[in-house]
Amino acid sequence: MATGLDDKELLGRAARDPDAFEPLVERHSRALHGYFARRAPGAADDLLAELWLQAYATRRGFDPDRGSVRAWLFGVARNVLSAHWRRIAATRPDVMRGSGDDDPWEAVDDRLVAAAVAPKLRALLTRLPPDERELLLLVAWEQLTPSEAAAVVGIPAATARTRLHRARNRMRAGAPLDRTGGPA
Structure with a gap:
């Protein structure tokens, strides 16, 4: 197999x-496993396997006009993760997403250089609107470009850049946010 070919x-x-x-x-397993490990550490291996099954099954549906293969794979990963959270909610209603054993923050906190920043960072991230938070994490953690992250989230690239800019400014400022993402 010619591995010199592009994606x-x-x-x-x-x-x-x-x-x-x-x-x-x-080429992409390491980055995609990291995506899952940061969001659902106990299930990362299984989610990666599910991702590759789904990506293989839907490979003919890839549209090169919509973005890179890498962004498409992260979109599949996001769908796999969403299905995982739905299964947990359906089978274990007492477990909230991102709590208990499924909380990725303990592992993230261990890697933060300044442990004192972790609680504030966590609070600011949870207050960001979900699409802004996902865009920020896709760019910061997964090293996607803003355009690739836009394709993952399913919004226009210009909208993603605006939301990413807003999220970064909110994080830098540490400004209080309400649940809608506006100033408190």
């Missing part, structure tokens, strides 16, 4: 030749 070429070939999918798995 779009590989995915295009994978529609006809299943072996062409393997280099995509090798």
Whole structure:
């Protein structure tokens, strides 16, 4: 298999030749596993496996006009994670998303250089509107470009850049936010 091909070429070939999918798995598994590990540490391995099953099954649906293969894979990952949270909510209504065993913050806190910043950072992130928070995390943690993050979230790139700018400003300022994302 020619691994010198770019992602779009590989995915295009994978529609006809299943072996062409393997280099995509090798190239992107580490970043996608990190995405899951930061959001659902106890389930990251299973979620990564589910992601690759879904990505392989839907590989013919990739539209190169909508963005990069990497952004498409993160979009699939986001859908897999959402389904995971829905399953947890349906089977364990006493467990809230992001609490208890599923809370990624303990692992994140351990890696923060300044532990004193962690509680404030956590509070500011939880107060951001969900799309702004997801965009910020996709760019900061997953190293996606704002345009790729926009494709993951399903919004126009210009809208993503505006929301990302707003989220960064709110985080820098540490300004109090209400649940709608506006100033408190």
